[in-house]
Amino acid sequence: MDQVMHFEYAVEGGDFFNAGAASSNVKKILKKLNVDSHVVKRVAVALYEAEVNIVAHAYRGKIWVDIDGRRIKIILSDEGPGIPDIDLAMKAGYSTASPRVREMGFGAGMGLPNMKKNSDHLHITSAPGKGTQVEIINELYESHAF
């Protein structure tokens, strides 16, 4: 039977000091699993964006990571204001970070489009006033050229 590995991370809203800890950890795991460096990079970038979004916008959140021999599935769930218009947020050039947060050096201004670009499958659901759920799935074997 295929191995499945599970990791969990807690993220505190406003904890900019530790922002990126989960993506850094997942990156190290994938390197040890001999995942191709281009795939590692994509996962790290997508997860970093999503993680920083929780820090910058939400009160708190959790990250669940499942890795099987073929793919990595990441679910991020936060308690926060949610995204009122996901379609708008997905448009290129739109950043989920406020100008202030961007000035702070977080969320380089690419926001959700960057997350989409770096994930094979991205699904976002949000309930305004309650929170946001993000699902990222990436194949671990490079199936096409990037």
Added chain:
Amino acid sequence: MNYMNRTLSETENFYHALLINMELCAGCSHCMRVCPTEAIRIRDGKAVIRENKCIDCGECFRVCPSSAIQVAEDDLATIKPFRHRIALIPSVFFGQFSRKLSHELICSAILQLGFTEIYEIERTAGFLAEKQREYLQSGECPNAAISAYCPAVLRLIQVKFPGLVDTIIPLKPPVDIAALHVKKLLTDRGVPEEEIGLFYFTPCAAKIAALKSPVGEEKSLITGVVNMNSVYNQVLTLISQEGLRDKSPEAFPSPGKTGILWALTHGEARNIEGRALSIDGIGNVIDFLEKLEDEDLGRINFLELRACEQSCAGGILVSGNRFLTAEKLYKQAAGMNELVKNSELTLDKAYLERHIRLSKIQPRSSLALDSDMQKAMEKMQRIRSLMSALPGIDCGACGSPSCQALAEDIVKEEAEPYYCVFKPEYSSLGTMHYKDELYRMSMIWGKEKFSKIKKKGNDNDRE
């Protein structure tokens, strides 16, 4: 190409310049604790270097209290067979001497050692700076392009950051350009190749390793490598014997400000327009590369990364204090023009341009637990369960640098769980017999650790 197997290089042999002298090694584990790539273990009372993890940075050399870590070098006698014996010297070599000794006197001593000519390698730095700027403006330049200057950093990237190999600027460092230039100059004059011996005075072990098994190059033009610390001693010995005459300064053109500063921190970045960062110290470089992999740091034009603090002035084979060496060079450069005319005139730029490129640098990741992802996952699960049994104090008594490293060693069948003094396997089975315990510890630390011989505080103590 099957990329699953590409990064594993267990079968490839890379030359390493750092060697452990088993006679001198006391198995004290100082080296194991400072190795930035966790390449060292203690077995049978001696330090052992894991070749696939070692990047030849020399941090172990700095801390060894027994002088047991040695740097391979070519004997000065190897220069003899060549009619033209050229000393390729980096500016930090001159930086380590007292300001009272003239450049000319030092050069005279080097000639006295048997060299026929001296070439300061950073005379090619101005040309390299020009080529770097051209590359950075070209379409093929990636974001956050990394200079190929520091050989330990190149190896670090290959071993620990394989995803970044494509961001290394494929331009050779000054010493290789100097070798190309000098060889061309002599062969153009009709000197047969076999009469030319090019000898580099190295400030570090990584450069020796790089020249013996080049990264991104077929074969090095350098004939041999001489360690700076041994030439330093010989030069001072000759000078102390006096009778040396200063040669005229014209015979040894200076590399100018660009060249003199090149090997110091910010020496490359200072020539670059835009956002250029210079980072020195292997720990700082690793931290930065981790960050570079994790985050989007925005547009960065150039990264100058050096393994040693104060860059080459802090090389392990440089005598004296790194800050004083750097200070002397800064002072020397302050009064100079960027480029000294003499140093540029003779370069055959068209020829050098054709040969300045490094070929593609291959990753050789030492990180993967197994080339098969399923097996790697099984191993990682085992490591995780071992980690929950290990104490997490990273005491190193098992002969591995950390609990994590021991867990990985166990899974790779390079260590046993009972190496841990907390005995994760035996804790539920009652106490271990004293004799077994002694045997286990002597397997890791050697029998001598249980006797009074060769230790501080006993009758033979020389300190």
